Amino acid sequence: MQEKEETVYVVGKSDAENYVSRRFPKKHTKRVGNSLNRLRSISAFLAGLRLTFQRGQSKGIAATYHFTFTGDEDRKATVIIRDGNVDVKEGHLGNADLQLRADSRTWLGFLAKERNLVWALIRRKIRLKGSRRLLLAFGKCFPS
Numbered sequence: 001m002q003e004k005e006e007t008v009y010v011v012g013k014s015d016a017e018n019y020v021s022r023r024f025p026k027k028h029t030k031r032v033g034n035s036l037n038r039l040r041s042i043s044a045f046l047a048g049l050r051l052t053f054q055r056g057q058s059k060g061i062a063a064t065y066h067f068t069f070t071g072d073e074d075r076k077a078t079v080i081i082r083d084g085n086v087d088v089k090e091g092h093l094g095n096a097d098l099q100l101r102a103d104s105r106t107w108l109g110f111l112a113k114e115r116n117l118v119w120a121l122i123r124r125k126i127r128l129k130g131s132r133r134l135l136l137a138f139g140k141c142f143p144s
Helices: 015-023 042-052 104-111 117-122 132-141
Strands: 007-011 028-032 063-070 075-082 085-090 098-103 126-130
Touching: 007 015, 015 028, 042 075, 042 085, 042 104, 063 104, 063 132, 075 132, 098 104, 098 132, 104 117, 104 126, 117 126, 126 132
Parallel strands: 007 028, 063 098
Antiparallel strands: 063 075, 075 085, 098 126
16 A cells, blocks of 8 residues: 555645655545634634644744734734643743734634734734744644
């Protein structure tokens, strides 16, 4: 079965894409999107982080993120990425390297690629406190 030529569906820029191309040279990969861009609630976003986390993409990242969502869904969460693991907790715990405050509808629209991040930052629908590079690093761990 390993030598059989076939298509394997993977999320682009994910650990699976790297693994298939390395381990199974006769298999062809086809990129598909992940479930984070189809979310319709902040609860689903937070629960999905553990499922879509890419351990291999997180190398070198050691950061704590505080998310504060307002609007339709008021939620606070802490996401810790360290040593190739992700931990998602309710509320704000510890000191954050990046604090993100966002209107929940705007954040979900950004994840669905229906809203532009830069425009949301300009309009202050999404606010960041800390290094913007950490937001890019965060996105790298959850490719879509």
